[in-house]
Amino acid sequence: MSDQPNNPLHGVKLEQIVTELQAHYGWEYMGYQINIRCFTHNPSVKSSLKFLRRTPWARTRVEKMYLEMLSKRR
Numbered sequence: 001m002s003d004q005p006n007n008p009l010h011g012v013k014l015e016q017i018v019t020e021l022q023a024h025y026g027w028e029y030m031g032y033q034i035n036i037r038c039f040t041h042n043p044s045v046k047s048s049l050k051f052l053r054r055t056p057w058a059r060t061r062v063e064k065m066y067l068e069m070l071s072k073r074r
Contacts, residue, residue, distance in 0.1 A: 008070060009063055017066045018048050024069055034061045 004010040009017075021030055022045065031039035036058050038044075038051040052059045 008067060012066075014052060014059070015045060015049055017062060018045050018052070021062070021066055021069065030065070033065060034058065 022043075025033075027039055027043040031043070036051065036055075038048040052062055
């Protein structure tokens with residue numbers, strides 16, 4: 001039984017979030033929306049994960065972008 005039944009991020013790995021956003025929007029749009037170097041200069045999932053794991057404000061913005069993408073898909 002899940003402790004967070006209404007949390008759409010529960011059980012979703014950061015790598016999955018970045019990969020899905022990149023596939024849906026592409027690095028250029030992601031870098032435009034959230035101006036961080038790991039999206040604008042030689043972007044990769046690996047570099048993005050490294051940065052986002054140690055930068056809470058950026059991770060929060062990426063998670064928000066992911067939730068907005070999910071709500072638009074519905």
